[in-house]
Amino acid sequence: MTGFVFGCLTPHGSQMIEELSVSSPRLMEKTRASMEQLGRQMADANPDVIVVLTPHGLRVEGQFSVSDSEHMYGQLEEDGGIVRMDCRVDRELARSIAAAAISRELPICQVNYATSEGPLSCLPMDWGVLVPMHFMPEVPIVVVTPSRSLSFADHVRMGEALTTAAEASGKRVGLIASCDWAHAHDANGPYGFHPDAAKLDAQVVTLLEENRLEAMAEFEAGFIDNAKPDGVWQTLILAGAIPAHKRRVEVLSYEVPTYFGLLCAAVSVTQ
Secondary structure: OOEEEEEEEEOOOHHHOHHHOOOOOOOOHHHHHHHHHHHHHHHHHOOOEEEEEOOOOOOEOOEEEEEOOOEEEEEEEEOOEEEEEEEEEOHHHHHHHHHHHHHOOOOEEEEOOOOOOOOOOEEEOOHHHHHHHOOOOOOOEEEEEOOOOOOHHHHHHHHHHHHHHHHHHOOEEEEEEEOOOOOOEOOOOOOOEOOHHHHHHHHHHHHHHOOOHHHHHHOOHHHHHHHOOOOHHHHHHHHHHOOHHHEEEEEEEEEOOOOOOEEEEEEEEOO
C-alpha cells in the first residue's frame, strides 16, 4: 500500500509560466520561484501518477467529474508565447476513484470524448491543470473537477474516496489542488473590488499555516461570493485526502500581482 506521497496547493495564473510573460517577466516572479520549488519537491517524491483538482475542468452540475480518456491535451497562448501539453491519463486510477466515490454515495461521472480508447480519446486540458503541471514531473495524470452545488462535507468525503483509490492502486500518487484565491482585489479587474478579498485570503494563509484546512468549510456563502475565490472546494478535497494528522503544510509564498491572489503551499505526507 502506498497512496499519496506529496501534495501541494498551486495557483494557475498563466503568467507565472515564463514563456507566457514575455513583456512582464517579473509580474509573477515570486510565485514562479515557488512553483519551481514545488516541482522539485514533487519530483523528489517520485510519483507514478498525479491527481489534479481543478475548478476549470469539465463542470457537471451536481456531480464531481473525473477524467476517463486516454489522454488530455491543452495549449495556452499569451503575450506572444505558446505552451502546449499532452498528458496520458491513468484510467485505472480514474475508474477506481469513481468506484470509491460511488461507494460513499457521492455523485460522480467518468468523462471521455470522441472514442472509448485510442488517440482520439482526448479531453481538453484546462489551464487549471496545464499551468501547475508545467512545473511538475512528466507522469500520467487524473483530473477531478468539483461541483459547487455539492456541500463542503461532500468535498471532504470526495478526498477520502481519493485516498481509498490511491492506496488500493499500490502506486505512489501526487496530489495538486489547483487554486487561485480571491478575485476581487482590484477595482479595474473583471470582478471589481471588495474588501472581503483581502480578508478571505488572509484567513486562508492563516488556516494553512495552522494546518486547519477543514475550517474553510466554515466560510459563509456571502463571504465567498464577495471575495470570489476558486480554491475552497479543491482545498477541502485535499483536506479529506490528506487528513491533518498525516500532513505538514508549508506556505511558500503569497502575492497579489494582479486582481487575484496567488498562493503556493507544500503538503508533506507522513505515513
